[in-house]
Amino acid sequence: MVLKSFVEVHPDSHFPIQNLPYGVFKAEPGSEPRPGVAIGDYVLDLAVVASAGLFDGPNLKNSDCFNQPNLNKFLGLGRPAWKEARSTLQKLLSADEPILRDNSSLRQRALLPMGKVQMLLPIAIGDYTDFFASKHHAKNCGLIFRGPENPINPNWFHIPIAYHGRASSIVISGTDIIRPRGQGHPTGNALPYFGPSRKLDFELEMAAVVGPGNELGKPVDVNEAADHIFGLVLMNDWSARDIQAWEYVPLGPFLGKSFGTTISPWIVTLDALEPFASDAPEQNPPPLPYLAEKESKNYDISLQVSIVPAGQKDACIISRSNFTHLYWTITQQLAHHTINGCNLRPGDLLGTGTISGPEPDSYGCLLELTWNGQKPLSLGGTTRTFLEDGDEVFFTGCCKGDGYNVGFGRCSGKILPSPP
Amino acid sequence: MVLKSFVEVHPDSHFPIQNLPYGVFKAEPGSEPRPGVAIGDYVLDLAVVASAGLFDGPNLKNSDCFNQPNLNKFLGLGRPAWKEARSTLQKLLSADEPILRDNSSLRQRALLPMGKVQMLLPIAIGDYTDFFASKHHAKNCGLIFRGPENPINPNWFHIPIAYHGRASSIVISGTDIIRPRGQGHPTGNALPYFGPSRKLDFELEMAAVVGPGNELGKPVDVNEAADHIFGLVLMNDWSARDIQAWEYVPLGPFLGKSFGTTISPWIVTLDALEPFASDAPEQNPPPLPYLAEKESKNYDISLQVSIVPAGQKDACIISRSNFTHLYWTITQQLAHHTINGCNLRPGDLLGTGTISGPEPDSYGCLLELTWNGQKPLSLGGTTRTFLEDGDEVFFTGCCKGDGYNVGFGRCSGKILPSPP
Numbered sequence: 001m002v003l004k005s006f007v008e009v010h011p012d013s014h015f016p017i018q019n020l021p022y023g024v025f026k027a028e029p030g031s032e033p034r035p036g037v038a039i040g041d042y043v044l045d046l047a048v049v050a051s052a053g054l055f056d057g058p059n060l061k062n063s064d065c066f067n068q069p070n071l072n073k074f075l076g077l078g079r080p081a082w083k084e085a086r087s088t089l090q091k092l093l094s095a096d097e098p099i100l101r102d103n104s105s106l107r108q109r110a111l112l113p114m115g116k117v118q119m120l121l122p123i124a125i126g127d128y129t130d131f132f133a134s135k136h137h138a139k140n141c142g143l144i145f146r147g148p149e150n151p152i153n154p155n156w157f158h159i160p161i162a163y164h165g166r167a168s169s170i171v172i173s174g175t176d177i178i179r180p181r182g183q184g185h186p187t188g189n190a191l192p193y194f195g196p197s198r199k200l201d202f203e204l205e206m207a208a209v210v211g212p213g214n215e216l217g218k219p220v221d222v223n224e225a226a227d228h229i230f231g232l233v234l235m236n237d238w239s240a241r242d243i244q245a246w247e248y249v250p251l252g253p254f255l256g257k258s259f260g261t262t263i264s265p266w267i268v269t270l271d272a273l274e275p276f277a278s279d280a281p282e283q284n285p286p287p288l289p290y291l292a293e294k295e296s297k298n299y300d301i302s303l304q305v306s307i308v309p310a311g312q313k314d315a316c317i318i319s320r321s322n323f324t325h326l327y328w329t330i331t332q333q334l335a336h337h338t339i340n341g342c343n344l345r346p347g348d349l350l351g352t353g354t355i356s357g358p359e360p361d362s363y364g365c366l367l368e369l370t371w372n373g374q375k376p377l378s379l380g381g382t383t384r385t386f387l388e389d390g391d392e393v394f395f396t397g398c399c400k401g402d403g404y405n406v407g408f409g410r411c412s413g414k415i416l417p418s419p420p
Numbered sequence: 421m422v423l424k425s426f427v428e429v430h431p432d433s434h435f436p437i438q439n440l441p442y443g444v445f446k447a448e449p450g451s452e453p454r455p456g457v458a459i460g461d462y463v464l465d466l467a468v469v470a471s472a473g474l475f476d477g478p479n480l481k482n483s484d485c486f487n488q489p490n491l492n493k494f495l496g497l498g499r500p501a502w503k504e505a506r507s508t509l510q511k512l513l514s515a516d517e518p519i520l521r522d523n524s525s526l527r528q529r530a531l532l533p534m535g536k537v538q539m540l541l542p543i544a545i546g547d548y549t550d551f552f553a554s555k556h557h558a559k560n561c562g563l564i565f566r567g568p569e570n571p572i573n574p575n576w577f578h579i580p581i582a583y584h585g586r587a588s589s590i591v592i593s594g595t596d597i598i599r600p601r602g603q604g605h606p607t608g609n610a611l612p613y614f615g616p617s618r619k620l621d622f623e624l625e626m627a628a629v630v631g632p633g634n635e636l637g638k639p640v641d642v643n644e645a646a647d648h649i650f651g652l653v654l655m656n657d658w659s660a661r662d663i664q665a666w667e668y669v670p671l672g673p674f675l676g677k678s679f680g681t682t683i684s685p686w687i688v689t690l691d692a693l694e695p696f697a698s699d700a701p702e703q704n705p706p707p708l709p710y711l712a713e714k715e716s717k718n719y720d721i722s723l724q725v726s727i728v729p730a731g732q733k734d735a736c737i738i739s740r741s742n743f744t745h746l747y748w749t750i751t752q753q754l755a756h757h758t759i760n761g762c763n764l765r766p767g768d769l770l771g772t773g774t775i776s777g778p779e780p781d782s783y784g785c786l787l788e789l790t791w792n793g794q795k796p797l798s799l800g801g802t803t804r805t806f807l808e809d810g811d812e813v814f815f816t817g818c819c820k821g822d823g824y825n826v827g828f829g830r831c832s833g834k835i836l837p838s839p840p
């Protein structure tokens with residue numbers, strides 16, 4: 001029998017009792033941020049649950065991890081505490097359990113309508129890294145920029161390629177994105193173009209949120225890497241292709257990316273995703289021993305990108321992809337990240353890179369979908385090569401269970417014009 | 421007449437009353453970290469000065485910025501507060517001023533022998549960026565890796581090129597550096613090499629410490645950029661050249677850098693450096709308007725690299741360079757960093773990139789000094805192409821005034837072997 005909550009949850013909801021993703025919210029504009037979990041159309045306030053003494057297991061009983069403005073302390077406690085929280089909360093919210101269900105005063109304080117709270121960044125992000133783990137994306141970028149001979153660099157098949165990203169400009173879903181200004185490639189002997197980016201793009205990604213870190217100099221074994229990952233969020237790595245193309249040799253992307261990166265507010269835990277695990281693609285050539293894992297997993301998460309074009313009301317779906325298209329797993333990414341001794345800390349964010357599938361309608365960015373602007377997309381009676389001011393981009397992600405979803409909600413942002 | 425302190429300061433000291441650099445220290449192993457300034461062989465405890473009511477100006481009188489475990493709050497207050505602190509401290513420490521000089525109980529609490537305290541990272545670093553601003557370094561790297569035709573990429577002359585670095589692995593001078601393991605370039609059709617880096621290098625750099633930040637979407641004008649920079653430190657951007665060479669296409673340096681970056685403990689303020697300002701090199705082609713500054717400054721800071729080879733006692737000087745060799749100024753770097761709207765925060769670190777001069781004995785890393793291992797260096801009866809386990813690398817930086825120095829102390833680290 002499917003586990004049910006006493007909180008009414010619509011069958012289409014992303015947030016049934018099987019999910020219980022973590023976020024941070026403000027109940028009212030002036031109030032302190034605090035952690036919560038989503039259940040149906042409600043947010044369960046974990047500070048209220050904790051102060052009612054309902055976290056009574058050994059890891060959480062005397063912890064102040066839910067009286068914090070972010071989830072970092074809880075993330076640092078590791079999997080035993082996460083499992084304990086999950087089983088406590090699934091019991092507390094289940095249809096059979098009277099403690100919260102039948103205590104209307106507690107229920108009113110603990111369960112807040114989601115539409116009335118403000119969601120904030122759930123974590124303080126010490127460092128943000130972005131990988132490049134979809135083979136389809138790597139291949140398309142190579143075809144567009146270098147042509148059909150060896151579109152994928154030889155190192156890509158041995159290394160989960162990545163770059164350090166900018167942590168300060170990571171924002172929560174719903175935050176407007178200001179079109180960046182910058183330099184674009186000059187034509188001939190002219191000076192470089194300077195002004196608002198003419199090739200503003202999104203990148204459909206997900207990101208792993210790091211739990212317990214590792215000490216500087218002590219790599220994490222790939223077979224233990226999952227214990228260092230709390231969960232996943234949706235991520236939009238907004239990218240200015242013209243700025244990126246001119247600046248990136250030889251040190252990689254910089255201002256073409258650092259003007260803004262959006263994440264979804266709810267972190268879905270690996271425990272909630274476990275029923276949707278699937279075998280990762282076979283890797284050929286085989287990975288070096290430090291990347292060879294006993295079990296190599298992806299998750300069957302359907303991803304979708306839609307755009308509401310400037311001045312319109314309706315969203316047009318422009319891409320459907322899936323987390324299973326990743327070649328390098330998130331555990332391989334994490335193990336690789338630490339093999340040189342680099343230390344991770346709770347709350348660090350590891351982006352997957354753009355998740356493109358094999359078919360043209362599963363590509364994860366406009367660069368690929370419009371083949372660098374050569375094939376405009378039709379949407380809502382208009383066309384797009386890259387994003388225009390006023391366009392709003394929405395990502396959703398969802399796993400389909402038997403009679404329920406485990407979803408990520410959405411990750412959105414609207415483009416505002418550059419400053420004058 | 422030269423300003424003098426009642427604290428005895430040896431003429432060779434880096435820390436006379438003209439300098440007063442800021443750091444964070446622990447008085448004893450168990451005590452709380454707190455801010456201090458260096459004076460001769462002493463550290464002046466700013467928490468003691470503050471609680472004695474001696475910061476009596478309008479910006480600092482009621483501030484708790486010196487009762488903090490790092491300098492971030494003070495940095496965020498901006499130049500008026502920094503000027504006020506400097507004039508308060510120069511007066512308090514001057515030979516003529518009795519308040520501290522003649523109060524032996526206060527003096528004993530406030531002035532701690534530098535040799536007895538432990539220096540810590542002075543700032544919580546939200547984001548760390550590393551530029552590539554020495555033309556000699558850019559040229560040498562191009563000659564080594566791409567050959568004599570156009571050794572410098574065309575974008576370099578228009579853009580202060582940079583990449584996002586790893587903040588978590590920035591450590592304080594004196595911290596041992598563990599040789600990273602990683603993948604190196606395969607020969608022919610073989611699998612990539614995996615193991616301890618065979619080309620471990622240092623990079624002689626300095627870094628700007630950001631004061632007040634800017635809001636996301638609001639660039640900083642190049643002519644106001646100096647007000648966002650508190651001061652400078654020495655920085656060693658340890659680099660594994662074999663890992664870097666194999667991984668860096670197309671997204672830039674990652675694990676070849678992220679295993680450790682060392683900074684010196686004392687932040688020398690721009691106010692203390694002002695007497696050593698000099699005109700920056702002429703830029704041709706002229707920079708785009710957003711990078712064209714009314715006054716373009718470097719500072720005459722003599723830099724020196726020495727190595728104590730494994731098993732030996734004496735340091736051998738292997739390079740002498742100078743901060744004036746930078747092509748792109750730190751104010752241009754900061755303005756460029758924000759032109760796309762990227763937000764900086766107090767305590768962010770902006771590395772200059774390797775500071776190489778024109779002569780072979782002024783190159784800032786072993787890659788250049790040994791021309792990628794082709795010309796071994798002789799030192800102390802032995803030779804080096806890259807760093808060996810047990811080698812200790814020291815950087816110093818110093819400005820020569822008339823009868824005094826304004827120095828940075830030193831930035832050092834010793835190489836430990838890779839884990840088995």
Ligand SMILES: [Ca+2]
Binds near residue numbers: 130203237
């Ligand atoms: Ca990306």
Ligand SMILES: [Ca+2]
Binds near residue numbers: 550551625773774
């Ligand atoms: Ca560097």
Ligand SMILES: [Mg+2]
Binds near residue numbers: 236237239257258
């Ligand atoms: Mg981004």
Ligand SMILES: [Mg+2]
Binds near residue numbers: 656680
């Ligand atoms: Mg480094």
Ligand code: NI
Binds near residue numbers: 324325357358
């Ligand atoms: Ni696929």
